[in-house]
């Protein structure tokens with residue numbers, strides 16, 4: 501099986517990575533079912549990466565049906581330690597117009613119809629989500645964006661809704677009153693599962709619309725989102741090209757804590773742990789399940 505150190509999860513409009521060397525799609529099996537698609541392996545400046553289109557090639561899978569557990573599990577299985585999520589979002593703020601890139605640092609999870617943990621009955625774990633993204637990865641993205649001439653706002657709260665329908669005006673206003681900056685349907689439970697898998701995770705959110713709250717802008721439509729995404733595609737690709745060598749060259753030990761998230765998270769007594777669960781969780785939690 502091919503190996504990679506960096507994982508890129510591409511959202512709406514991002515179904516491929518241009519300019520990859522030694523490019524090939526490969527199927528990777530997970531103990532949590534089928535991931536969204538095969539992984540696209542390749543190299544950028546000698547750094548090995550694995551790309552996964554979150555909705556599958558051709559955008560066949562809606563947000564609530566994405567097998568987030570399998571997606572994170574396959575990335576972990578091929579050796580990935582750093583994951584960058586590239587996602588389309590609506591803006592909940594006047595100062596974040598369509599075309600803006602936001603390096604998200606907080607989430608509010610309003611999803612309710614998804615598997616949110618690798619753990620469960622027979623093997624219980626509680627990881628911290630106080631700081632849900634990796635600051636070190638955020639730093640690399642910020643530097644890469646500057647190099648690529650892309651203006652990216654550092655920090656912002658992403659409200660994750662269940663979807664697939666867009667928000668009502670009352671919901672949009674409620675999220676604004678909560679201090680949220682952008683809205684989307686996919687980064688949870690993805691970020692929670694990446695934390696359980698001890699992967700560093702960061703999100704580049706690309707604003708495509710003003711949702712439905714802005715009095716001077718039309719309510720969001722898929723047509724409008726695609727139009728902005730197409731205009732932003734080159735920026736997104738350029739950002740990926742610039743950030744991968746930075747992360748690849750970052751050999752120093754990660755001090756963010758993402759990679760030791762499970763150290764004190766398991767609460768089920770060793771003798772009470774379910775054997776089948778332990779087997780299923782080997783790739784994700786083998787480090788602490790010896």
Ligand SMILES: CSC[C@H]1O[C@H](OP(=O)(O)O)[C@H](O)[C@@H]1O
Pocket residue numbers: 510511512513554555563586587588589663683684685686687722725
């Ligand atoms: C196509 S518009 C709505 C869709 O786009 C975003 O997905 P992703 O984060 O994968 O780019 C949003 O969350 C919705 O799933």
Ligand SMILES: Nc1ncnc2[nH]cnc12
Pocket residue numbers: 588589590591666667683684685708709710711712720725
């Ligand atoms: N306004 C919006 N709401 C939810 N998800 C989105 N993705 C892009 N724009 C969105």
